[in-house]
Amino acid sequence: MEYLxxxxxxxxxxxxMRETDMGAMxxxxxxxxxxxxxxxxxxxxxxxxxxxxxxxxxxxxxKPTVTDGPFAETRExxxxxxxxEAKDLDEALAIAERCPGARIGSIEVRPIVPPRT
Amino acid sequence: MNLESLYREEWRRVLATTVRLTGDFDLxxxxxxxxxxxxxxxxxxxxAPSNPYAWLVSxxxxxxxxxxxxxxxxxxxxxxxxxxxxxETSEIDLSETAMVDDQLRLIFTCCHPALAVEAQVALTLRxxxxxxxxxxxxxxxxxVATMAQRLVRVKRKIRDAQLPxxxxxxxxxxxxxxxxxxxxxLVFTEGYAATSGQLWIRRQLCEEAIRLxxxxxxxxxxxxxxxxxxxxxxxxxxxxxxxxxxxxEIVTLEEQDRSLWDRRQIAEGVPLxxxxxxxxxxxxxxIQAAIAALHARAERAEDTDWAQIARLYxxxxxxxxxxxxxxxxxxAIAMAEGPAKGLALIAEIEAKGELAGYHLLAAARADLxxxxxxxxxxxxxxxxxxxxxxxxAIYQEGIATGNATFEQSAPGWEKWDSSHLPAARLVAxxxxxxxxxxxxxxxxxxxxxxxxxxxxxxxxxxxxxRGVGGELMARxxxxxxxxxxxxxxxxxxxxxxxxIALHQRFGFRMVGHRExxxxxxxxxxxxxxxxxxxxxVG
Numbered sequence: 001m002e003y004l005x006x007x008x009x010x011x012x013x014x015x016x017m018r019e020t021d022m023g024a025m026x027x028x029x030x031x032x033x034x035x036x037x038x039x040x041x042x043x044x045x046x047x048x049x050x051x052x053x054x055x056x057x058x059x060x061x062x063k064p065t066v067t068d069g070p071f072a073e074t075r076e077x078x079x080x081x082x083x084x085e086a087k088d089l090d091e092a093l094a095i096a097e098r099c100p101g102a103r104i105g106s107i108e109v110r111p112i113v114p115p116r117t
Numbered sequence: 118m119n120l121e122s123l124y125r126e127e128w129r130r131v132l133a134t135t136v137r138l139t140g141d142f143d144l145x146x147x148x149x150x151x152x153x154x155x156x157x158x159x160x161x162x163x164x165a166p167s168n169p170y171a172w173l174v175s176x177x178x179x180x181x182x183x184x185x186x187x188x189x190x191x192x193x194x195x196x197x198x199x200x201x202x203x204x205e206t207s208e209i210d211l212s213e214t215a216m217v218d219d220q221l222r223l224i225f226t227c228c229h230p231a232l233a234v235e236a237q238v239a240l241t242l243r244x245x246x247x248x249x250x251x252x253x254x255x256x257x258x259x260x261v262a263t264m265a266q267r268l269v270r271v272k273r274k275i276r277d278a279q280l281p282x283x284x285x286x287x288x289x290x291x292x293x294x295x296x297x298x299x300x301x302x303l304v305f306t307e308g309y310a311a312t313s314g315q316l317w318i319r320r321q322l323c324e325e326a327i328r329l330x331x332x333x334x335x336x337x338x339x340x341x342x343x344x345x346x347x348x349x350x351x352x353x354x355x356x357x358x359x360x361x362x363x364x365x366e367i368v369t370l371e372e373q374d375r376s377l378w379d380r381r382q383i384a385e386g387v388p389l390x391x392x393x394x395x396x397x398x399x400x401x402x403x404i405q406a407a408i409a410a411l412h413a414r415a416e417r418a419e420d421t422d423w424a425q426i427a428r429l430y431x432x433x434x435x436x437x438x439x440x441x442x443x444x445x446x447x448x449a450i451a452m453a454e455g456p457a458k459g460l461a462l463i464a465e466i467e468a469k470g471e472l473a474g475y476h477l478l479a480a481a482r483a484d485l486x487x488x489x490x491x492x493x494x495x496x497x498x499x500x501x502x503x504x505x506x507x508x509x510a511i512y513q514e515g516i517a518t519g520n521a522t523f524e525q526s527a528p529g530w531e532k533w534d535s536s537h538l539p540a541a542r543l544v545a546x547x548x549x550x551x552x553x554x555x556x557x558x559x560x561x562x563x564x565x566x567x568x569x570x571x572x573x574x575x576x577x578x579x580x581x582x583r584g585v586g587g588e589l590m591a592r593x594x595x596x597x598x599x600x601x602x603x604x605x606x607x608x609x610x611x612x613x614x615x616x617i618a619l620h621q622r623f624g625f626r627m628v629g630h631r632e633x634x635x636x637x638x639x640x641x642x643x644x645x646x647x648x649x650x651x652x653x654v655g
Contacts, residue, residue, distance in 0.1 A: 001279045088281035089231055111278045 002043065002112040003084050003092040008076040009105030011050050028100040036084060041095055045082040076105055083112075120157055123169060128153075128247035129332075131173040133219035134211070136226075136282055138174075138204060139181045142272045146244070148180035149173070171211050178204060218284070220245075221336050226275065226282050228297040236271040237300050238307075243268055245332075246325045256307065256322050294337075298346050301329045302402065305350050316365060323354050341398035344389050349406035351386035352413050355379040364579045371418040372584050383413045404433045423453035440471040448481055456489040480547070500542040500554060505530045507551040508544065508575075515575045520613040523635050523642075538570060541596035545576075545585045552580035555589040557597060560606065568603035568655060574619070586615075590623045594649070603655040606648040608634075617645060625649040 017025070029047075036042040054070040070077065080101065086092040089109070096107045131152065135145040152173045166172040182204050227241040242248045242256070254264035274280070285293040308322025330347035337343060359373035390398075390406045408429050415421040430446035443466050451459020463482050472478045500508060509530075515521035528536075538557045545552045553576035560569050572593065576585045597605060607625065609616050621627075625647040633641035 088279045088283075089229075090281045090283070090285075093231070109278075113277075 001086060001088060001092075001114070003086055003089075004110045004112055005082040005084060005092075005096050005099060005101075006078055006108040006110065007080045007082075007099070007101035007105060008074075008108065009079045009101065010075065011077050011079065014079070014104070025100060025104070032099055033082075035098070036082070036095060041084045041086060041091075043083040043085055045080070047080040048078060050079075051077045079105070120153070120160075123156075124153060124247065127170055127173055129220060129223070129245050130170055130216055131177060132244060132247075133223040134170075134174050134209070134216065135177045135181070136223060137215075137219050138178055138209065140282060141181075142244070142275055144181055144184055145177065148177040148184065151180045152176035168211075170216075174209060174211065178209065217336055220332070222282050222284055224297055224333070224336075225285055225293060226280060228293070228300045229275075229280050230293070230296055231278065231280060232271055232274065234300070234303070236267060237296075238303050239264060239267050240271050241300050241329070242304065242325065245329065248325070252321075256318055294340075294342070297333065298342065298400075298402065301326050301333070302346060302350075304329065305353075309353055316361070320357065323350070323357070326350055327354060339396070341393040341396035342400045342402065344393040344396075345398040345400060345403035345406050348386045348390035348393060349402045349409060351382045351389070352406055352409035355382035355386065355413065362579060362582070366579055368582075370412060372582065373418075374582070375416065375418075378413070386410065387413060401433060401436050404429050404436070408433075421452070423449050427453050440466055440469070441477075444472065444478060444481055448485075451485050451488070456485040459485050460489070483546075500544045500556070502530075504544055504551055504554075505533075508554045509533075511551065511554060511575045511577045514578045519637075520610045521575070521616075523637055537573075538600070540600035540602075541593055543589055543592050543596065545580075545589055547580075552577050553585045553589055555593045557593070557602065557605075568601055570597060570602050570605060572605050572607045572620075574616075581615075586619050587622065590619060594623060594651075598651050598654050601654055603651045604648055605651075606646065608644045608646055611643055611645050617647070620647045620649075623649065 014022075033042065033045055051070045055066060055068060056071050057064055057066045059065075082095075082099065084092065084095055086095060089111070092109050092111075096102060096109050099107060101107050128149070132145060132149045135149055136142060139145050139148075155176055156169070156173060160166075185204070224241070224245055227244055228237045232240070239253055239257075242253045243250065248256075250265050250268060251261050254261040257264065284290075305323055305326035308319040308324075308326065327347070327350050330343070330350055333343050334340070334347055355378050356370075356373065358379070359375065359377035360368055360370075362368050386406070387410050390403070390410050393403060394407065408426050411422050411426050411429075427446060427449040430442060430449050434442050434446060444463070447459050447462035447466065450462060460482065463478065463485070466472055467478065509527045512527040516524055516527065527533075536558055538559060541555070541557050543555045545554070553574065555572070555574045557570035557572060560566055560571050572590075574586055574589050574593070576589070594605070605625070606628075607616075607620055608631075609620070611617075611630070626649070628646040628648050631644045631646055634644045635642060
């Protein structure tokens with residue numbers, strides 16, 4: 001079973017972080033990634049640029065509309081993700097709990113629709 | 118064979134094992150339902166099997182296999198072929214331990230923290246207790262369609278997010294068990310504290326919660342917190358017959374008829390709690406159960422060990438610093454150390470503003486003011502002109518008993534107003550309602566009798582037996598003395614024993630038994646004359 005861990009945080013708080021704290025945070029993320037690579041749970045994982053860089057597009061009646069900014073303005077913003085493989089939700093939750101993103105912000109755990117056979 | 122009781126007993130166990138085998142909630146539920154229908158058809162004809170549980174599990178398993186095979190014929194529907202193969206071929210472990218584990222797994226899955234709490238409650242009632250969707254909807258006073266949807270959504274999440282049908286890991290067991298206990302307790306309080314809905318439905322919820330509590334104590338033996346929770350529910354539920362009056366109104370603990378309490382449940386709950394405390398139970402449930410046990414032990418309200426209860430509220434407050442607990446603690450301290458202390462604590466809580474507008478705060482304060490006899494501060498102690506409609510209705514209720522007065526109908530306001538003294542026209546209020554009234558009328562226009570007055574006290578039918586009459590009488594005596602009345606008298610029909618007892622309690626003595634004093638509906642009636650001479654006036 002595959003899950004997507006969506007890491008949300010308050011960008012403004014991250015921007016205010018001191019450089020040394022920032023460095024420590026990246027190191028922690030690095031160790032976490034390494035850990036789930038070793039355990040075989042890791043599929044992919046990336047950090048995203050801030051929502052200020054986001055562009056939203058929708059096509060209606062064949063006509064695309066492009067707007068600046070994220071799809072929804074929220075208090076916490078999507079800042080990155082992990083795509084993992086886990087036995088069940090409990091294992092996925094245990095992995096998400098260890099992710100540094102859970103302490104800084106919140107992690108939404110979403111199952112990925114399995115491929116149709 | 119009684120299939121109803123069989124269903125009650127076996128549903129959970131059969132479903133739990135079937136879910137273990139199939140890993141699919143929805144499919145299992147349907148299959149188990151079918152298995153019971155098959156039992157209903159076959160057993161009366163062919164005789165019941167020696168092991169109904171094994172028969173039902175095996176039948177449900179075949180239904181699931183049939184279902185999966187049927188599904189496999191439709192392209193585009195994913196089928197777990199590996200599971201199908203296991204299902205068709207494997208031996209089923211039907212041992213006692215496997216059965217216990219199955220049930221625990223079922224409970225832990227239903228109470229998984231990834232599910233919304235109300236969904237946990239609904240799912241537990243459906244799968245663990247075997248209540249139908251209609252029954253659950255009725256319990257929570259929501260439309261059946263809404264409840265059905267809630268259950269569909271939660272089962273879909275279990276399937277699609279792959280919630281494990283498993284015991285939580287050892288290091289999470291205590292925390293997950295807390296979640297399970299919360300669900301059980303929520304089921305109980307939904308039944309116990311609900312102010313709406315039919316009584317028997319609410320009781321059913323309480324009984325389901327107690328059944329769940331017992332089940333958990335059986336499945337996880339020697340767990341002190343589980344036993345404390347069961348004790349708490351038993352001790353609260355033991356008061357069920359005393360805590361509502363004939364019109365389902367809530368009767369306060371103090372005014373409850375304790376002979377109505379379920380002694381059997383108390384006899385079970387108290388030792389259960391003692392054992393749990395001995396084994397180290399210290400949850401909120403344990404503390405609340407200890408409070409309930411102290412109430413259960415007091416034969417009369419005045420025997421209650423309030424000092425001990427106040428200490429237990431201290432402990433509860435440490436675990437849950439909520440203003441409602443503070444209020445309960447203030448009430449307990451008031452009972453232990455006097456109303457003044459309680460009023461000071463309530464003033465503190467009020468100053469913090471957290472309970473602004475909370476109706477029980479106002480009620481608690483009014484109650485303490487009454488106990489302290491600071492009547493004037495107990496808001497609206499006196500009858501106002503706009504109270505007449507309600508006062509008159511209560512008068513009419515009294516007349517209808519045939520034992521309160523010779524009058525056949527309540528007079529109009531003018532007539533009542535002119536025949537009663539202006540002093541000491543009192544009402545007992547609760548919230549916006551009036552529970553009773555009291556007033557005085559002059560017995561003679563002769564000057565020598567200026568300080569002699571006749572007492573009238575009427576209590577609303579639905580508020581009788583709750584101390585309202587006593588409260589009114591205490592105030593009436595004070596007010597009458599303040600107004601210079603030296604003798605209160607009352608003519609009471611001998612049949613009205615409650616009224617005679619009330620007057621005796623407040624120092625009225627029997628002056629005489631007046632025979633065939635007046636006619637009522639063509640029948641001569643006797644009247645008991647009682648009077649109370651003031652020690653302070655004249």
